[in-house]
């Protein structure tokens with residue numbers, strides 16, 4: 001069997017680079033991103049700042065002592081999350097075998113895709129070009145036969161680097177590197193290993209794997225294998241990733257009241273938004289369907305910014321509905337979020353920047369959780385003459401669709 005090919009894509013100084021991209025006067029300057037205008041703790045910094053010794057977690061006042069011209073930028077989590085989503089979508093198009101590791105990192109397995117791409121370098125440059133074209137941002141890419149080595153490799157040439165570790169050269173890279181350069185080696189693990197005489201990766205050969213697995217379980221075992229270049233962990237895909245989330249409704253045959261049809265769409269949009277929010281998904285492609293006598297007429301609507309907001313979804317439905325002549329007899333409607341993607345969960349490290357509709361939706365969700373669904377709903381839906389049972393949306397497919405969301 002031929003060797004597996006994993007790559008690890010890591011955006012370079014992600015948040016700080018986005019600040020420099022959006023405010024070009026910051027290019028080439030030491031920039032520190034903090035939580036809000038008055039935040040005192042540095043979340044991340046540009047390479048220029050790092051050259052002065054600025055580190056994540058440092059107080060901005062301490063940072064200014066070693067770098068007097070440090071520019072402080074308040075974080076813009078929404079912008080970072082949107083940028084991240086677009087980048088992950090680009091990567092998803094390169095290979096469906098993807099594990100999104102964090103807001104700015106992902107693993108891709110290219111083993112199967114190489115039949116299409118032929119040359120690994122083509123794929124690597126394609127990824128870099130696509131991300132740069134779309135986002136004007138740079139990334140480092142590590143390539144190897146295991147995930148942990150690919151991650152290790154992406155750290156070697158930063159920024160904008162490409163590093164290939166293969167079966168012939170991995171000892172050169174790994175053997176002399178300090179044990180804590182491996183992902184997952186915390187201070188506790190490190191001191192345990194040091195205590196057993198393991199300082200660099202090649203020292204691990206002296207230590208039986210059982211000592212690590214007895215003390216740290218599976219993580220210990222994995223660290224032992226990583227240090228020996230022997231880690232066979234595959235991608236951990238988001239098993240619960242649904243292909244689509246949707247709602248549909250059968251109407252009284254030949255319904256012509258636009259008031260009633262809008263009401264149904266409002267109800268569908270509310271329900272879909274709630275489901276997306278509850279499962280922490282959002283989407284930027286919605287399939288809106290209207291069934292007339294002749295059959296389904298559907299349209300995929302792509303919006304710029306992924307959403308899970310009720311009003312956004314309802315407005316998409318309305319704009320589609322407006323394309324139909326008044327008095328068109330309608331039999332059924334559907335609203336489906338296609339390829340929903342995880343909202344960025346890391347963003348809760350930032351406290352500000354929630355817009356009002358987001359806060360409102362969150363409050364509604366909390367009330368529904370506590371008092372049952374539809375406890376609070378738009379006035380139009382109080383006397384709900386649209387409340388017939390939901391149907392499965394036509395976009396639904398039995399395979400790959402989870403039932404739990």
Ligand SMILES: [Mg+2]
Pocket residue numbers: 010011012013014104105
């Ligand atoms: Mg990074």
